[in-house]
Amino acid sequence: MNLTLKIWRQNSGKEQGQLVTYPVKDISPDMSFLEMFDVLNEQLVSKNESPIVFDHDCREGICGMCSMVINGRAHGPKTGITTCQLHMRSFKDGDTIVVEPWRAQAFPVIKDLTVDRTAFERIQSKGGFVSVNTGTAQDANCLPIPKDDADASFNAAACIGCGACVATCKNASAMLFVAAKVSQFALLPQGKIEATARVKNMVAQMDLEGFGSCTNTGACEIECPKGISLENIARMNREYLVANCKD
Amino acid sequence: MSNTSPNFLTSSIGKKFLMGLTGLFLISFLVVHVLINACIYFNDGGVTFNMAAHFMANNIIIRVVEVGLFLGIILHVVQALILTLQNGKARPQKYAVQNSAVSSKWYSRSMGLLGTLLLMFLIVHLANFWVPTKIAVFKGEEHNTFESLKTVFANPIIVAVYLLGLVSLFYHLLHGFQSAFQTFGLNHKKYTPAIKACGFWYAVLITLLFASMPITLYLGLIK
Ligand code: HEM
Numbered sequence A: 001m002n003l004t005l006k007i008w009r010q011n012s013g014k015e016q017g018q019l020v021t022y023p024v025k026d027i028s029p030d031m032s033f034l035e036m037f038d039v040l041n042e043q044l045v046s047k048n049e050s051p052i053v054f055d056h057d058c059r060e061g062i063c064g065m066c067s068m069v070i071n072g073r074a075h076g077p078k079t080g081i082t083t084c085q086l087h088m089r090s091f092k093d094g095d096t097i098v099v100e101p102w103r104a105q106a107f108p109v110i111k112d113l114t115v116d117r118t119a120f121e122r123i124q125s126k127g128g129f130v131s132v133n134t135g136t137a138q139d140a141n142c143l144p145i146p147k148d149d150a151d152a153s154f155n156a157a158a159c160i161g162c163g164a165c166v167a168t169c170k171n172a173s174a175m176l177f178v179a180a181k182v183s184q185f186a187l188l189p190q191g192k193i194e195a196t197a198r199v200k201n202m203v204a205q206m207d208l209e210g211f212g213s214c215t216n217t218g219a220c221e222i223e224c225p226k227g228i229s230l231e232n233i234a235r236m237n238r239e240y241l242v243a244n245c246k247d
Numbered sequence B: 001m002s003n004t005s006p007n008f009l010t011s012s013i014g015k016k017f018l019m020g021l022t023g024l025f026l027i028s029f030l031v032v033h034v035l036i037n038a039c040i041y042f043n044d045g046g047v048t049f050n051m052a053a054h055f056m057a058n059n060i061i062i063r064v065v066e067v068g069l070f071l072g073i074i075l076h077v078v079q080a081l082i083l084t085l086q087n088g089k090a091r092p093q094k095y096a097v098q099n100s101a102v103s104s105k106w107y108s109r110s111m112g113l114l115g116t117l118l119l120m121f122l123i124v125h126l127a128n129f130w131v132p133t134k135i136a137v138f139k140g141e142e143h144n145t146f147e148s149l150k151t152v153f154a155n156p157i158i159v160a161v162y163l164l165g166l167v168s169l170f171y172h173l174l175h176g177f178q179s180a181f182q183t184f185g186l187n188h189k190k191y192t193p194a195i196k197a198c199g200f201w202y203a204v205l206i207t208l209l210f211a212s213m214p215i216t217l218y219l220g221l222i223k
């Protein structure tokens, strides 16, 4: 496949960036999008140009690193996958593909396509955990948890912190991410102990980081590679209201 | 875990609660408003309509609710302004290409614009009816609201402005009604589809009923 890539190049957060056009030739349709980038980068290095910097780690859809907006959609044209799981057969020969970094005040560009997502870490550190020592695995039936709750909690815990929700939201809101982290604990007895402080502190940090608020457009849910649903945002709103009534 | 959270009402979620509450209050007001207006369909030369309008204009309870209504609108608009500005700041650099249509409805992304159109319409609307009524009450004169309806809607431009205002209202409600419930945390696999259906039919019926009034008056169907 022959393609025209328009890729965001920016040397550092302090400098201005721009879209730079790169033609690529003989790309196999079976390559992943990141492998296509590897090929391009080798060409750039051999020409003594600086390679395109992009985040990646697991390359199998579990680490959430491979952030990029491809033709106006987080992680590209397919739903339910990350960029590393996107294959070139999803494009047509001769296509022009525009690649940009996540755009949010709270996710400043570090270089090219990499952005600083430590805002998520700071939100997590305000309550995305349980403080008690849970010890070794317990006897399966000693803490009865309804299957539906366990499933909902597990589904929320599937969030990989990729930030596609923020990148997609017209308000660059982190509500889906924070809601997933809050829900994961809110549904389980171990998490209920600190539920009040957790939701209040995590929402406070979310606001402090400069993410937008939620207009309920639902775009995050569509673009989330892990299918985190809007029900989690409703649950967080409930938790937040109850927490504020309590203290 | 210690608690380091600021005030509920200044948080992003708290502001949305206020938007939702004031929004639902305005939604319930519109029901009363449309029912009063529908009295013109008795087609009795405005006798029933004027009676209802007179009752609304001179009843002490309604006067108090009216103050609440204005406060509600102001609160809704102020919160809308704050949220819209904050949300804009959250993405200082826009995307060169953004394919928003695949993941959300245009009207859900345009609540600020639709709201601004509504506000402009509201000012025209108050100037047309509310202000003259108030002046008459102030002067102690009898005000024939039905006659002023007929005069105002004899002008096709005003009729067009009203219909455009109602289109904005329709889309604002289409998203806003169900959105308020999600904001309150009421999302349930059994009840949410019903809430969404209510929101849709509410938006359709309110808009059609209101729209029918300037049209029938303009066409002279209401005597
Ligand atoms: C008069 C000017 C108005 C403006 C400027 C305005 C503006 C807005 C904006 C910007 C939002 C979205 C906020 C967000 O989710 O980020 C909104 C939501 C809403 N509006 Fe309005 N609006 C106006 C009038 C109305 C009226 C007349 C009604 C009802 C009859 C209404 C009902 C609602 C509802 C129910 C919501 C959803 C609240 C939520 O999502 O929690 N609005 N409005």
Ligand code: SF4
Pocket (backbone or CB within 6 Å): A064, A158, A159, A160, A161, A162, A163, A164, A165, A166, A176, A177, A180, A223, A224, A225, A226, A227, A228
């Ligand atoms: S909620 Fe979904 S889109 Fe948002 S960070 Fe988690 S996995 Fe990524």
Ligand code: FES
Pocket (backbone or CB within 6 Å): A055, A056, A057, A058, A059, A060, A061, A062, A063, A064, A065, A066, A082, A083, A084, A085
């Ligand atoms: S590189 Fe880990 S999810 Fe894509």
